[in-house]
Amino acid sequence: MIKRKGEKIMGIISIVLNVIGVGFGALMLSVDPAFYEEMNEILQEEGSALPVETLEASVHAFGVQFMVVSAIAAVLALVGVIVLKTDRRAVLSGILFLVSAVTLLIGTVGLAFVPMILLLIVGLMSLIRKPKTDIHTSEYPS
Numbered sequence: 001m002i003k004r005k006g007e008k009i010m011g012i013i014s015i016v017l018n019v020i021g022v023g024f025g026a027l028m029l030s031v032d033p034a035f036y037e038e039m040n041e042i043l044q045e046e047g048s049a050l051p052v053e054t055l056e057a058s059v060h061a062f063g064v065q066f067m068v069v070s071a072i073a074a075v076l077a078l079v080g081v082i083v084l085k086t087d088r089r090a091v092l093s094g095i096l097f098l099v100s101a102v103t104l105l106i107g108t109v110g111l112a113f114v115p116m117i118l119l120l121i122v123g124l125m126s127l128i129r130k131p132k133t134d135i136h137t138s139e140y141p142s
Helices: 005-029 033-046 052-083 090-107 113-128
Strands: none
Touching: 005 052, 005 090, 005 113, 033 052, 052 090, 052 113, 090 113
């Protein structure tokens, strides 16, 4: 039986970071309308102006997407940490961690880089680390 303390700790850290990502998405939803006007003025100086409504709608849509994807990744990682209790289920747990990492990569366009890398490492560790087999078994008495 392998002690999978490292996988559990890194999984919990990634869950916490994903919950922070949900909070970041909620913060994007609560941005003041004056911010969009200032951002539009900066864009006008650079020569690429957008209507304020379009800018507000795109930031709002990305905030919702960031929240949903981070929540899905957090739930998958939580299930992966819970399933990681036995060595037989380490493969299932590794697959859940890898699916969560790919979900973060695609859904947040790479902005959730740290939890994505943690989940990728944990998923690979769960799949690669195997329990030590005993050379002396009951089939071959010594």
